[in-house]
Amino acid sequence: MGLNLRELADAVARHGRVVRVLIADHQGSTPRESGTSMLVWNGGQSGTIGGGALELQAVETATQIDSPIALKVPLGPALGQCCGGAVTLVLEPFTASDLPNEGENYSRRITGDKDKPLALRRLLKSQRNSGATPALIWQQGWLMEPLEAPKQPLWLYGAGHVGRAIVDTLQDLPFDITWIDTAPDRFPETIPTHANPLVAQNPADAVKHAPQDAHHLVLTYSHTLDLDLCHAILSHPHKSLGLIGSKTKRRRFTSKLTALGHGSAQIAGIICPIGQRDLGKTPKAIAIGVASELLTINAVNSAQHKATA
Secondary structure, rough: OOOOOOHHHHHHHHHHHHHEEEEOOOOOOOOOOOOOOEEEEEEEEEEEOOOOHHHHHHHHHOOOOOOOEEEEEEOHHHHHOOOOOOEEEEEEEEEHHHOOOOEEEEEOOOOOOOOOOOHHHHHHHHHHHHHOOOOOEEEOOEEEEEEOOOOOEEEEEEOHHHHHHHHHHOOOOOOEEEEEEEOOOOOOOOOOOOEEEOOOHHHHHHHHHOOOOOOOEEOOOOHHHHHHHHHHOOOOOOOEEEEEEHHHHHHHHHHHHHOOOOOOOHOOOOEEEOHHHHHHHHHHHHHHHHHHHHHHHHHHHHHHHHHHH
């Protein structure tokens, strides 16, 4: 968990001034832990730090500040909560001119002395020397946190009911979604901030622009489009390929893709049907199954990478 620079930059581009609210520290029983954050702008927000009176107070404060502040908030009767713990919130306004630079971590003063505390400098040196993954540190009014690693690219073809359910379900999960369909009016009126729409009259033509490590999910309104997309994706390096449909559709596509020159091992790697049928066939049930499949693929790949590193 860390600062998602892309998400912050996108929010600033959309809304102008944005305040990031971070739980920098927590003690005792709290709704969410250190590292949890949300973004607040005039008339809206994304994410949550646990809801309730704590979040309401944070949102109200965010609208009133011009510079970073830190607040220690006890979660007791004064807030109408019975958690019994306490959180330290850091609220930071951002505009396009003061976004952090890309890097491994982001260190800055929120309150207190201008000089970086000795304890923080020692921790940073220890992390560099050990090669440890940077962690969130809140020390004497200074905050250091890792910049969140880039998300796994996911190219999703089709903005129908299942496509929309998958996009909604993948919110706050580590995927960078490119959402493709053939016309602007096929997308919902409000597109979630974690998905980037791409209109392509022939979606198969867009495949060549996808990163080589992207997941692909094919679920358009047309079997012809689906087949063209599968052909293009199998002809391009990719992490995984999921295809909406039945076992019958899989058999038909296997025959047609074989005729197009794809090998049996390539075709066998297609996930079809997508989702987990024991969860149900509604769009939301399919979406939950797809999310589980994608997270499992990423976890397996990560474990294999660590084992060979």
